[in-house]
């Protein structure tokens with residue numbers, strides 16, 4: 391595209407000029423933390439308990455989430471955070487296809503044949519302000535790369551909640567309830583007895599995807615996965 395040819399390519403995280411569209415500068419690339427090693431088999435949080443095997447973390451063993459499995463490509467650290475903020479608010483969307491490739495890698499255990507991809511819906515007014523839903527954009531690319539079906543309008547927001555920016559984890563949990571989401575009536579049959587994968591940019595407290603999972607379970611989804619670009623690994627109260 392002409393516009394792209396005229397504008398210099400910028401690092402997806404920090405905005406420094408780079409050689410290639412949709413890439414990161416050397417400094418940011420080095421600071422990016424991909425998630426690997428021993429993970430909680432449910433929430434995908436890196437486990438640092440030193441125990442081998444397919445185990446759940448203490449939090450999930452204590453109180454299992456409403457979804458069955460969650461995986462993320464990156465730790466929501468310094469670079470992961472700027473990457474997502476530039477993507478979400480700065481319109482730096484050239485990385486969407488790269489992000490989706492990382493997500494497909496991380497999401498292998500749940501991206502099985504017949505799984506339906508459902509982006510976490512954005513608020514209508516936020517969608518209007520931003521011009522796009524970053525979760526839907528990622529889900530579209532994951533669909534293209536895997537051949538799975540994406541249903542972008544099946545999950546809906548039915549009540550406006552206040553922005554979670556600047557809220558602590560307890561306030562966030564209180565801010566999103568299952569009543570905030572619904573499955574569009576005409577699509578309810580599409581979910582019944584199917585494995586579904588919720589797609590979002592970042593997993594923080596899990597309150598949003600838990601609320602969505604409750605609704606999807608009620609609609610008959612047989613397995614609920616959550617796939618995000620990044621997740622908060624240590625400090626669950628770190629604000630977005």
Ligand SMILES: [Zn+2]
Pocket residue numbers: 401402403404405406414415416417418419
């Ligand atoms: Zn950079």
Ligand SMILES: [Zn+2]
Pocket residue numbers: 430431432433434435446447448449450451
């Ligand atoms: Zn866990």
